Amino acid sequence: MFTVRKKNHSPIFLITVFVFAQLAWMGLLGLWIHWYVTNYLIFVKVGEKLAPQMVIDSPNVVIFVGGILLIVGIATIMSLIFRNLTVQMKLTRLYDNFIANITHELKSPLSSLQLYLDTFRTKEISYEKKQEFLKLMLKDAYRLNKLIDSILEISRLEQKRIAHDYHVHRADDIIRKIIDNSIERFRLPKSVVKITGKAEFDCLIDKEAIQIVFDNLTDNAIKYSSNSVEIEVNLSANPKNIIIEFSDIGIGIASRDQKKIFNKFQRLENRLMPSVKGTGLGLYRVRQIIKYHKGKISVFSEGENKGTSFRIELPVYKPTRKKYLESLSGRNKNKTVLADGN
Template sequence: MRKRYSLAYNLAIFILAQIVWLALLGLWIYWYVSNYLIFEKVGEKVSPQIVIDTPNVFPFVGGIVLLVGLSFSMVLIFRHLNVQIRLTRLYDNFIANITHELKSPLSSLQLYLETLNSRNVPPEKQKEFLEQMIKDTTRLQKLISTILEISALESRKNKAQFEVYDCCEIISLLLNESVEQFRLKTDAIDFNCENEANISIDVNAFKMVIDNLIDNSIKYSTGDLKISVSVKTFLNKVEIQFTDNGIGIIPKEQKNIFQKFYRIYDSDIPNVKGTGLGLYWVKEIIRNHKGKISVKSEGKGKGTTFIIELPTAKKTKNKK
């Protein structure tokens, strides 16, 4: 599991590095001054040849150790400082995005309510307004739920309800639900399952994984959406691949897309809405399932493939 660097950890590293640096500096000065005073007192009694033949190399070694320790400390300081600066920038972007995502539906709701309150709106228009207001409130509810779910997932407050399912059957079922949910064409998703296998999943959490991946494909596609989902079974794992025909992801972006608050900006689709939490949430859910997720894309305009690996499970009777 990837090590997480908290603020307390960074502060402890910084303080420890400074303590080591100051200790080495003090030790080096102490020995240097001590030797200098000794040599000064007995200098006249000691043969110059003896002094040359038996030099005290500790100041030299101490100086080298001091420089190495100082260099190492500075590397750690700059490394963690860069991490914190980057996280701060991502967090600032998240605040800006989430503010916009909250403000838009609220402004829409306020406009419709003020219109209904100040004018005699025809019944057909009232129905149209109410339908749009329901959409806006649903959007707000999903956004708030996403933030709360991620917080609960990170703090381990939500206990996953794992059950064993036939991999092909459950994924096919969840994909069909997503097709209806996102109102996709019936041929938008092509599903292929080569071998049967069982996986242990929290079906509600895994539905969120599929929904987020499909939602990403919709957002970052410019033409008719085509998604290919394939399942392959190996000795002790199941590999699920989600491939779309979207705009693709350039190599330098691929290592960052699962980070919290990270969002990709593409000039071809400049108005994509989001918070930068979706793929981070997906990664955390998969990790909670003792699996892993990766991404590959040949570049811009080449589509994207997300690869999920999950451990197989022993066949048991499903609880329904």
């Protein structure tokens, strides 16, 4: 079905309108000054004629300054409206992209499921083939479920309604375990991922949430590698933070785009790797999860084709830091588990 195409004004058009609006206001300001000065002289002349006993010593400063302030105020309001509109337009564009991407991501497994159902309905299929198709159907159903879950979780994360299941873990052990799970999930050979360094401190984390973080980073490393995949994870720690550096040798990120990648709905087109599928929610979700753990995440890439490094900092868990624990559990009234997860 065809839809009606929306009329989108280009940024150049909007900037031109804005510049003309400003010129109009400046013109108005000039006119106001001109009118005031001209009329002041008339007032003085007429005043002298009609009432020579009245002496006008100085122009009426209140009216003059008041007029200028009014016009400047209107111009400022216009600038603010323009700025907000620009932000709004950018958001709308990102949202439209998100809808297009999510539709694609939902329809792909759905069409596969429909194809197999059609096949089962219309064709005689051998037992072995049936089993193979059922396996693929289950995989599609799992993919749909995962996608729907991620969308719902974003909404819960934003509304601070998520129930995190925090446990105390030995950072070194748990991070290695989580990365091993990601390797298994993405069916990567073990030799592809190298884990170095040590982080001999405890941390308080929701294992499932941190698994989502590393699954996302691994998925990106695979999707954005044009040749072979190679991942290096370096663990280190200081008395305050556990530091995890996750690097790949993929197509990298241009420096101008590095700031944008954690934005909601953000998708970056790369000429080295066009048409990479995704929703634009993955890294946004990663950042939200790390934020919930009172941590930080940043990205670094020397540029295109030079790989990407993510640096995650998670606070070291100290049993005496009651306030810290309370702040985490306060966000998590529905589910608070603070036992040793090892």
